[in-house]
Amino acid sequence: xxxxxxxxxxxxxxxxxxxxxxxxxxxxxxxxxxxxxxxxxxxxxxxxxxxxxxxxxxxxxxxxxxxxxxxxxxxxxxxxxxxxxxxxxxxxxxxxxxxxxxxxxxxxxxxxxxxxxxxxxxxxxxxxxxxxxxxxxxxxxxxxxxxxxxxxxxxxxxxxxxxxxxxxxxxxxxxxxxxxxxxxxxxxxxxxxxxxxxxxxxxxxxxxxxxxxxxxxxxxxxxxxxxxxxxxxxxxxxxxxxxxxxxxxxxxxxxxxxxxxxxxxxxxxxxxxxxxxxxxxxxxxxxxxxxxxxxxxxxxxxxxxxxxxxxxxxxxxxxxxxxxxxxxxxxxxxxxxxxxxxxxxxxxxxxxxxxxxxxxxxxxxxxxxxxxxxxxxxxxxxxxxxxxxxx
Amino acid sequence: xxxxxxxxxxxxxxxxxxxxxxxxxxxxxxxxxxxxxxxxxxxxxxxxxxxxxxxxxxxxxxxxxxxxxxxxxxxxxxxxxxxxxxxxxxxxxxxxxxxxxxxxxxxxxxxxxxxxxxxxxxxxxxxxxxxxxxxxxxxxxxxxx
Numbered sequence: 001x002x003x004x005x006x007x008x009x010x011x012x013x014x015x016x017x018x019x020x021x022x023x024x025x026x027x028x029x030x031x032x033x034x035x036x037x038x039x040x041x042x043x044x045x046x047x048x049x050x051x052x053x054x055x056x057x058x059x060x061x062x063x064x065x066x067x068x069x070x071x072x073x074x075x076x077x078x079x080x081x082x083x084x085x086x087x088x089x090x091x092x093x094x095x096x097x098x099x100x101x102x103x104x105x106x107x108x109x110x111x112x113x114x115x116x117x118x119x120x121x122x123x124x125x126x127x128x129x130x131x132x133x134x135x136x137x138x139x140x141x142x143x144x145x146x147x148x149x150x151x152x153x154x155x156x157x158x159x160x161x162x163x164x165x166x167x168x169x170x171x172x173x174x175x176x177x178x179x180x181x182x183x184x185x186x187x188x189x190x191x192x193x194x195x196x197x198x199x200x201x202x203x204x205x206x207x208x209x210x211x212x213x214x215x216x217x218x219x220x221x222x223x224x225x226x227x228x229x230x231x232x233x234x235x236x237x238x239x240x241x242x243x244x245x246x247x248x249x250x251x252x253x254x255x256x257x258x259x260x261x262x263x264x265x266x267x268x269x270x271x272x273x274x275x276x277x278x279x280x281x282x283x284x285x286x287x288x289x290x291x292x293x294x295x296x297x298x299x300x301x302x303x304x305x306x307x308x309x310x311x312x313x314x315x316x317x318x319x320x321x322x323x324x325x326x327x328x329x330x331x332x333x334x335x336x337x338x339x340x341x342x343x344x345x346x347x348x349x350x351x352x353x354x355x356x357x358x359x360x361x362x363x364x365x366x367x368x369x370x371x372x373x374x375x376x377x378x379x380x381x382x383x384x385x386x387x388x389x390x391x
Numbered sequence: 392x393x394x395x396x397x398x399x400x401x402x403x404x405x406x407x408x409x410x411x412x413x414x415x416x417x418x419x420x421x422x423x424x425x426x427x428x429x430x431x432x433x434x435x436x437x438x439x440x441x442x443x444x445x446x447x448x449x450x451x452x453x454x455x456x457x458x459x460x461x462x463x464x465x466x467x468x469x470x471x472x473x474x475x476x477x478x479x480x481x482x483x484x485x486x487x488x489x490x491x492x493x494x495x496x497x498x499x500x501x502x503x504x505x506x507x508x509x510x511x512x513x514x515x516x517x518x519x520x521x522x523x524x525x526x527x528x529x530x531x532x533x534x535x536x
Contacts, residue, residue: 278498
């Protein structure tokens with residue numbers, strides 16, 4: 001008897017393995033609705049990136065030192081000295097960015113497919129929590145290399161917390177572990193990034209997956225009128241959908257390694273608490289909020305700004321309970337689709353404005369200085385002509 | 392009137408008692424944990440901190456130092472020194488001193504403060520908080536106002 005059979009027989013003698021086997025079989029051969037396609041791989045892609053982040057994160061932890069004196073140096077050591085350290089650092093940094101993209105695409109697909117509607121409201125709510133968790137991973141992880149950009153982006157980011165009504169200054173003090181961004185902040189962010197968030201996130205993902213399997217994937221049928229797919233029409237989870245995900249895994253690994261090699265993240269200068277570099281901007285996923293906050297100044301403006309930045313998240317949470325229509329197909333939900341597109345384009349536009357603000361740009365042959373609020377001001381030379389015309 | 396001999400009532404009371412005791416025990420475990428997370432005050436003295444090498448500064452020159460964990464910018468004018476919290480009141484970036492314009496500039500969102508720390512332009516909602524300066528025996532000391 002082979003070793004595999006021996007282990008199986010050992011387990012059979014002691015546990016009800018038949019039930020477990022039946023469960024796994026049922027899950028593996030479950031039929032997915034016929035409309036399940038390539039757009040449905042973003043969920044698995046997000047999960048895969050989380051696994052990749054966990055593995056590369058554990059590897060980085062072996063050499064990383066979370067103190068202001070040693071953090072930056074340890075990142076340099078990982079990059080320059082440790083075997084394949086540069087690769088794991090780059091895959092971790094790029095993986096974080098791609099994970100946020102994958103989660104956003106997954107949410108966009110779910111929104112436009114109307115898959116958040118009854119009975120999948122809680123699956124959506126756990127998904128929104130996962131989205132917030134992913135962003136928090138990005139925010140807390142960004143500080144860990146303790147370089148100038150990270151230090152000052154965190155200073156600006158935590159300063160924004162000060163604008164929250166009533167509890168703002170307490171919240172900022174608590175987040176920073178004191179008045180300013182210091183080693184205390186680094187310790188706090190480190191613990192949240194490597195201990196608290198991973199456990200919370202794992203729990204959320206497990207609940208999300210259980211809910212998803214219990215309700216199966218949504219079809220385009222109206223709410224309450226979904227019929228179980230007969231086996232001849234449904235798509236087998238295994239091997240058909242799993243094969244699609246296999247293709248995505250290979251592509252993802254290719255993209256991660258390519259980005260890591262061709263567009264590596266800089267280590268940057270070590271943090272200097274006594275000198276702010278010019279034009280600090282947050283990571284791309286915070287740019288829409290960063291830009292939006294600029295339009296609300298003054299004591300009341302700041303409160304309205306915080307409210308305006310929080311509103312999209314509240315709407316995301318509540319959306320399945322606000323949109324009670326029975327239709328799922330995007331063509332039959334013009335209002336929800338229009339609203340979603342407006343939100344998406346608004347975020348992209350604000351993000352772009354945030355990206356180009358306080359820089360010089362050329363549009364249609366003319367040079368402009370884009371001010372803080374994103375307004376273009378044509379740059380005119382002494383002769384009274386646009387700079388580009390003078391050349 | 393409550394009939395304590397009634398089994399369901401007695402059971403209800405015991406349920407309530409167990410829930411109350413569990414809550415108290417839970418709070419006794421959780422509250423110290425939450426308090427532990429609150430940052431303990433530290434950062435050293437914020438009074439009469441000497442500005443090292445202040446006498447070497449020429450008029451118009453500025454130096455950023457740390458006092459109790461906060462960045463403070465000290466500017467030497469012709470006959471006096473001035474000190475302000477260097478963190479811009481907008482989003483906390485550190486201002487620099489432009490001696491040719493007699494103004495503080497914020498590198499993040501182009502805010503400008505005058506030599507008294509008052510907002511000239513840009514998004515900051517309030518002036519730069521001022522620190523007190525004391526000159527004793529040729530040495531310069533800074534204290535939080």
